[in-house]
Amino acid sequence: MLTELHEWITAACSRGAVPVLSHRNGDMDTIGSGIALAASRPELMACGTHIGRMAKRLCEDMKAPFRQLSQKPSWPEKLGGIIIVDSAGPSQTGLELPEGVPLCIIDHHATSDWDFSSDDFECRLEMRSTTQIIYEYLNQFSPKSLTDNVRKLLLAGLITDTGRFRHADGQALATAASLMDGAGFEYQSFIEYVEERITSPSERGAMIKAMARANNIEAGPWNLVHTNSSTLEGRVSGALVGLGAEVAMVSRHRDGKTRITVRASRLSTREGVHLGEMMQTLAREHGGEGGGHDGAAGLTVSIDRIAAETAFINLLAKTRRNENES
DSSP: OHHHHHHHHHHHHHHSBEEEEOOTTOOHHHHHHHHHHHTTOTTEEEEESOOOHHHHHHHHHHTOOOEEOOSSOOOOSSBOOEEEESOSSGGGGTSOOOTTOOEEEEEOOSOOOOOOOTTOEEEEOOOSOHHHHHHHHHHHHOGGGOOHHHHHHHHHHHHHHTTTTTTOOHHHHHHHHHHHTTOSSOHHHHHHIIIIISSOHHHHHHHHHHHHTOEEEEETTEEEEEEEOSSOHHHHHHHHHHTTOSEEEEEEEETTEEEEEEEEOHHHHHTTOOHHHHHHHHHHHHTOEEEEOSSEEEEEESSOHHHHHHHHHHHHHTSOOOGGGO
């Protein structure tokens, strides 16, 4: 698969510029993947419509190049192709992609809404983060690109997408070890930097308030802790799972849209919870966008917060628990 990916990238770069487009949520996995891959060739440029708080602060500190796009960007006149990282469907880019340009999708999500033409290529591998795929590619085809800053971006994406390794498997842990092999920085110091310097005092305060509002309920056979937050929903939901919740839900309503962020413990996913599939189901039912992984997913819909929360709780309550799988 990686050899075919390399061949597609080489051919695309021979035809012209190749944007490396990130998911519109701008999280660390998609931004880190895009910038790291773009470091391997001058024809590549990491770009996207949004960059999240953590990714933005890391990129500013590292002076990592990332071009933020408008909703209607001016694409280069000579496009060799477009690489899209960590996006399970066209809508997740936040852009209307130009017609007739070959696409390459690099992703690890369990769900996908892409339709491919004969010139397109999909590199979808069963890994815990897209940064794992990018690391394996760079390690094999562009090892000189693996500078300390690139390693940090890839490691940060892996850390956040596995919920601080709560959802890591052996391969994810092996990737982290390989990233640190030969790195010129200390793992513990980098973790402290990510945890302490990346989160501002006001954001920590908002997270504490959100956790203080949390409610603990039984949704069918599952324990669910839910709350609402104005920021860092993924961090809040991950923290709730870390405190013992089987499933955590954090909601936010802004500009007429409700965003639901959900996380589940590894045991819960082994016993029947697949949050990505559940979010995809709710998106189809309510006309929104949703999807993700078994233990981490999100949903954006144009219904009020209580209705969206209730829809997820009802679906979770109907999910059968397979205790023999644990």
